[in-house]
């Protein structure tokens with residue numbers, strides 16, 4: 001029987017976005033950070049898929065509950081897909097988003113706007129209590145621009161969406177959540193979770 005899913009992330013911005021996107025599901029979404037203890041996961045995978053699976057699996061086994069994890073990364077064409085899976089630590093261990101963004105802008109300093117194309121990708125992993133995982137992904141395409149906007153988090157203020165003529169950080173929470181990489185992956189995840197709920201007779 002599936003009646004709750006543990007959210008295997010310690011990123012509070014992701015918690016907010018994921019809770020909002022999954023709010024119409026008839027199960028409880030419980031952030032792992034709301035428990036007294038939870039596993040600290042070393043994200044040493046070579047791909048977003050490996051890291052997402054690892055996070056979901058370890059959290060599911062730890063709590064013996066269903067778990068859902070998100071691993072995301074920004075892939076810049078001019079940098080051959082970097083920072084990609086290294087997006088969180090692009091400017092070094094324990095660096096801030098500000099430092100990551102500055103490093104990325106610096107790396108593209110002399111690159112013309114038309115060559116600053118990039119995509120943001122999210123891989124969502126769903127794990128059953130025994131650690132069997134399933135992966136779903138979503139992408140959004142844009143370009144890297146100088147900082148604009150104060151909404152969102154991470155790379156949002158330098159990720160420009162041509163269709164909206166805005167960075168993700170200039171869009172509202174609702175609009176970001178209707179078009180983002182995370183939202184596209186979670187829409188697919190939602191279908192899977194709905195099937196799981198109907199199978200388990202809830």
Ligand code: ITT
Pocket residue numbers: 008009010011014043070071072073074087088089097100152153154155156180182
């Ligand atoms: P968890 O592993 O605990 O989920 P994290 O922040 O380490 O949290 P990731 O490894 O997936 O998550 O994040 C990679 C980096 O990309 C990190 O610097 C995030 O701030 C950034 N990021 C993730 N999703 C983003 C989004 O929707 N918009 C902007 N930046 C994002």
